[in-house]
Amino acid sequence: MALPDKVRIVEVGPRDGLQNEAIAVSTAVKIELVERLADAGLRVVEAGSFVSPHKVPQMADTVDVFRAIARRADTSYPALVPNEQGLKAALACGVTEIAIFVSASESFSRKNINCSRAESLERLEPVADLANASGLRVRGYISCIAGCPYDGTVDVEEVALMARTLNDMGCYEISLGDTIGVGTATKVRTVINRVAATIPRERIAMHFHDTYGQGIANVLASLEEGISVFDSSVGGLGGCPYAPGANGNVATEDVLYLMEGLGIETGVDLGSVARIGDWISEVLKRPNMARAGRAILASRTVSGG
Amino acid sequence: MALPDKVRIVEVGPRDGLQNEAIAVSTAVKIELVERLADAGLRVVEAGSFVSPHKVPQMADTVDVFRAIARRADTSYPALVPNEQGLKAALACGVTEIAIFVSASESFSRKNINCSRAESLERLEPVADLANASGLRVRGYISCIAGCPYDGTVDVEEVALMARTLNDMGCYEISLGDTIGVGTATKVRTVINRVAATIPRERIAMHFHDTYGQGIANVLASLEEGISVFDSSVGGLGGCPYAPGANGNVATEDVLYLMEGLGIETGVDLGSVARIGDWISEVLKRPNMARAGRAILASRTVSGG
Numbered sequence: 121m122a123l124p125d126k127v128r129i130v131e132v133g134p135r136d137g138l139q140n141e142a143i144a145v146s147t148a149v150k151i152e153l154v155e156r157l158a159d160a161g162l163r164v165v166e167a168g169s170f171v172s173p174h175k176v177p178q179m180a181d182t183v184d185v186f187r188a189i190a191r192r193a194d195t196s197y198p199a200l201v202p203n204e205q206g207l208k209a210a211l212a213c214g215v216t217e218i219a220i221f222v223s224a225s226e227s228f229s230r231k232n233i234n235c236s237r238a239e240s241l242e243r244l245e246p247v248a249d250l251a252n253a254s255g256l257r258v259r260g261y262i263s264c265i266a267g268c269p270y271d272g273t274v275d276v277e278e279v280a281l282m283a284r285t286l287n288d289m290g291c292y293e294i295s296l297g298d299t300i301g302v303g304t305a306t307k308v309r310t311v312i313n314r315v316a317a318t319i320p321r322e323r324i325a326m327h328f329h330d331t332y333g334q335g336i337a338n339v340l341a342s343l344e345e346g347i348s349v350f351d352s353s354v355g356g357l358g359g360c361p362y363a364p365g366a367n368g369n370v371a372t373e374d375v376l377y378l379m380e381g382l383g384i385e386t387g388v389d390l391g392s393v394a395r396i397g398d399w400i401s402e403v404l405k406r407p408n409m410a411r412a413g414r415a416i417l418a419s420r421t422v423s424g425g
Numbered sequence: 426m427a428l429p430d431k432v433r434i435v436e437v438g439p440r441d442g443l444q445n446e447a448i449a450v451s452t453a454v455k456i457e458l459v460e461r462l463a464d465a466g467l468r469v470v471e472a473g474s475f476v477s478p479h480k481v482p483q484m485a486d487t488v489d490v491f492r493a494i495a496r497r498a499d500t501s502y503p504a505l506v507p508n509e510q511g512l513k514a515a516l517a518c519g520v521t522e523i524a525i526f527v528s529a530s531e532s533f534s535r536k537n538i539n540c541s542r543a544e545s546l547e548r549l550e551p552v553a554d555l556a557n558a559s560g561l562r563v564r565g566y567i568s569c570i571a572g573c574p575y576d577g578t579v580d581v582e583e584v585a586l587m588a589r590t591l592n593d594m595g596c597y598e599i600s601l602g603d604t605i606g607v608g609t610a611t612k613v614r615t616v617i618n619r620v621a622a623t624i625p626r627e628r629i630a631m632h633f634h635d636t637y638g639q640g641i642a643n644v645l646a647s648l649e650e651g652i653s654v655f656d657s658s659v660g661g662l663g664g665c666p667y668a669p670g671a672n673g674n675v676a677t678e679d680v681l682y683l684m685e686g687l688g689i690e691t692g693v694d695l696g697s698v699a700r701i702g703d704w705i706s707e708v709l710k711r712p713n714m715a716r717a718g719r720a721i722l723a724s725r726t727v728s729g730g
Contacts, residue, residue: 303686304686340642366723378609378638381608382611415637415665
């Protein structure tokens with residue numbers, strides 16, 4: 121299959137990234153992070169999560185972030201919403217796009233959100249209905265599409281079933297997440313093609329973690345299967361709670377570098393994102409996990425530029 | 426093109442890796458490293474370099490390494506040899522395979538080995554002749570196949586020309602090296618197919634650096650072009666002198682993880698290599714750059730295994 125001419129990058133660093141970092145950053149840093157990412161050309165920047173502050177303390181100030189950010193008219197700022205209470209909080213501060221979350225693994229669903237896969241879909245139905253009725257866009261996440269930290273393998277039929285259900289609930293896009301980064305190219309192709317037999321291929325986004333070093337290779341395999349939407353995280357923000365010390369989300373910088381090399385348009389300025397990744401890594405007192413970001417900044421230092 | 430059933434991994438950590446690390450390790454550590462890698466199933470372990478100790482102090486004890494290592498009958502231990510003096514030293518300590526080195530970039534050749542590309546090929550001809558006459562296997566390296574730190578772009582015709590010349594000199598295999606890690610999948614495919622029009626495809630090995638995070642994606646693209654030999658470095662040993670702080674060679678662990686996922690046979694035990702990568706990283710007091718290695722060891726720690 122021919123590679124797409126252009127792709128859309130969904131920047132998940134301020135939410136999926138930061139909520140998995142050991143150090144919590146200030147509200148001011150989050151606001152600056154979201155605004156700088158949008159200014160770098162990212163047209164979708166996931167900005168927070170309306171979840172219980174007891175469960176995810178890193179996201180406790182999402183309301184303050186949404187109240188403060190200068191929103192660009194050309195950019196969407198989705199927020200993760202687990203239930204109707206979260207949706208109401210999101211609506212109250214002017215969120216226009218939400219993301220809802222299910223897992224393709226039964227054990228992961230039970231341990232992560234305390235209910236079965238079927239129950240999680242039932243609970244989200246009124247959330248999606250109210251969001252759609254309120255004019256919000258709804259994006260669906262499916263986690264553990266290539267493997268589960270508890271069960272090991274995950275049935276691709278379950279992934280397809282959940283994608284179909286989220287699609288029927290009115291999600292405009294379904295992001296298939298390899299939450300623990302175990303997938304390799306052949307597996308990724310299999311999942312994409314099975315899901316694309318159920319929902320339109322252009323509604324599929326891929327969400328990779330670099331835990332086993334396969335993130336960019338899996339993006340490449342997905343491009344070859346006709347996928348043109350990718351989630352990624354500036355500086356590779358986020359870790360893997362199931363493998364402490366391991367890499368987290370695939371880095372936006374590495375994805376952008378791949379796209380530039382392949383001649384695929386992103387609309388995003390890689391140099392700007394590299395500087396943002398370096399800055400937020402320093403704030404978090406952790407290494408910058410974006411290899412392209414590090415290399416670009418290092419070669420500029422060497423050349424004195 | 427169908428993926429190959431099996432691949433050969435050429436482990437370059439003890440040579441290409443260690444010579445680009447800031448800290449020099451003891452001869453005893455090098456010996457242990459080479460022996461453990463071979464015991465893990467790697468059938469080609471590049472064990473040293475007979476170069477000037479003034480230019481590459483990290484390799485000054487290559488003679489001692491070759492005198493001491495217990496050599497397995499099923500394993501080859503190539504050494505890099507830049508000239509006839511180096512070849513004689515290699516022959517004196519029983520080396521049975523050498524590697525010779527040229528660059529596809531004129532500026533890189535002049536700055537790195539102080540002569541033009543044409544001169545470097547001329548100088549290597551008697552080395553290859555003597556090596557072949559002495560019953561040694563000769564492997565050729567071409568560096569900067571996807572870009573040069575001085576010139577930027579590199580002409581793919583030059584890569585093909587140098588591959589053809591090395592082939593004619595009697596090299597049984599030509600390793601095409603993206604020395605500064607700038608290549609992406611389309612570029613890699615172009616280079617492979619151009620070279621494969623000149624020499625047999627099965628004589629091409631690919632050698633990637635992960636500087637811009639593209640190493641594993643480029644391995645995948647190469648597999649799809651019918652390549653079945655890959656150079657890699659345990660723990661991602663080696664840096665990039667042109668981008669300090671950047672990643673170096675693609676990590677053997679990440680390559681092995683990809684191959685396992687794709688069902689491609691390597692004959693190498695990934696768990697053993699992960700432990701070797703962790704050990705040598707600790708010796709060098711640097712982070713383990715092998716993401717699959719870190720993830721495997723971390724998940725074992727979590728599960729108590």
